[in-house]
Structure formats: structure tokens, C-alpha cells
Amino acid sequence: MDDLHVLGVICILGVTCYAMRAGGYVLAASMRDDGIAARFLQLAPGNLFIAFIVGGCLSGGLAGLVGTMVALVTMAITAREWAALGAGFGAALAASAIGL
């Protein structure tokens, strides 16, 4: 496979991904502010957070679930992201080390 061919494919995929990133922003210009779609978008973030976390926990296995729960609880108690991430990652590593 020649370099130019690979380079061309990478560029095509890059343009495709950027089109997806910018597409929603550009298309939403024609959306009514008081319509159903606008209301859906206003309510979407928190629900997408949860779905994102569930997906992440699944791919991380039991150790991932333990780490995420520890991070969440630490954040609720301390309100410090660095503490929550440190505690969560430490818990996930420990859980992984004992075979969870």
C-alpha cells in the first residue's frame, strides 16, 4: 500500500469526522428555539452523562465500576476533582490487582 493512498484515506476520514462535529452546529441554525428539538437538547446533557458513565463502567469491568463509584463518592464529599480522580484511580488499580 503506497504512502499517498494511506494519506488520502486519512484525509477523507478526517474530513468525515470534522463534518460530523461541525454538522450539528451548522444544521441547528435552522432550528426553532421553542421547538421539541430545542427542548430535547436542553434536557439531554445530564442523561448523556449517565449513559456515558455506564458505557465506561462496562468497558472497564468491575474494577472500573469500583473506581467510578469511589470517584463519585469522593467528589460528593470533598468537591475536589483531583482528590476524586486520585481516589477513584487508586481504587480501580487496587481492585484490578486483586483480580476484580
Place this chain on the structure above:
Amino acid sequence: MTAAGVRRGLVAALPFLLSNGAAGLVMGLTYKGLGLGAEHAILFSLLVYSATAQAITLSMWAHPLPVVAMVVACIATNSRYLLMGAHLRQLFGGLAPRKMLPTLFLLADASWLMTSSDADRNGPDAGYLLGSSIPMAIGWVGGTALAYAAPLAANEPLRLAATLLPTMFIATLLPSQWKNVRSLWPWLTSAVAALLVARFVDPSWSMLIGGGCGTLVSMMERTDG
């Protein structure tokens, strides 16, 4: 778009230097194993800049390259960006496209989630989106480059950091998203739907479909109330 917003996002997203760095490193090691040159691998991470799209197209790597199938796979896995982009339009619709469109080049799941959370707390500021995107992009592209520059191999702590840190970081934002007890049913719906989609359909669709189902429940609750 303020300088203070850029700074606030940059500082908040610093942990992603580590997690995206680890993930980019794993991606780079995979590219290396495939025989892709360093320049191509770095360009891949820079231009495509999407773990899911890169992982999927990587799994389709063949001679000759199935370009159309790869493009379709990128569209399918990245369709969630359409929703994120439309939401960002609601937040930053007044901003000139010449400022917003280049920033969207670096849009990622985590930077969008963080920006949404920050907009709730401090008001919409596209600077936050740009600032939070920078450490993520540096980590991802830098990690890919490091795979070629250093004699490294993938190991368990690296895999865990790449997989879990983004999830844990978003989990730390959850308390700011909790409105009241009415958040409970939509969140439960999102979790169950995401779980089912990841288990029985495809993990890359779990965020979009799970979050979409929960949002529909949120809309019904608001209508009922």
C-alpha cells in the same frame, strides 16, 4: 469566548493529558504493530481525533483499504457529534462561525460534557470548550507520537488509565447535573438503556441511545408537571 473561560477549561481538563495520553499511546502502539509509519499514525490521531472512529477503522484495515465502508463507520460512530453540535449552537449561537467552527475541530465527548456542566454553573463560554479541548488533543496526539518515540508496551495500569479516567472524570461532574428528585427516572432510564444497548447492540451507540431515552423521559416529566 473569553480568555478566562479558556484558562478555566484548560486547568479543569489537565487530567486528560494523562488519560488521553495513555489512550493515545495504546492507539499508537496498535498502529505501530500494524506497520503504519509514525507520520501517518500521528496524522491519523490529529485529523480523525476520535478513539471510536480510529479503533473501528483500524479493525477494518485491509489491502486495498475499504474507504467507503470506513467512511460509513466514521459517520455511524460519530453521529453523536451531531447532537452535541446542535446543543452547542443553543449555547453559543450568537458567536461568529469563524470562531466556533475551528473550535469544533477539537470537539470530543468529554469536552462537550464538561462545557455543558460549566455552562450550567458559570454561563455559556465557548472559551471553556476550546480550553478544555487543548489538553485532550495534546494528550491524544502526544500519546500516539510517544508510542513511536519510546520503547514502550501496553500494560495494565496504562490500559486502566486510558479506559477509566475519562469515565471517572465525567462521574465527578454528575453532582452538578442533579437538579432534584425528578432527575431520578430519566437517569435510571438512561442507565438501563445504555446498559442494554452496550450489551446487545453496540457499545459505541450506548451513550447516544441511552441518553436519548432518558431525555425523552425528562421531556414527558416536564410536560406532565
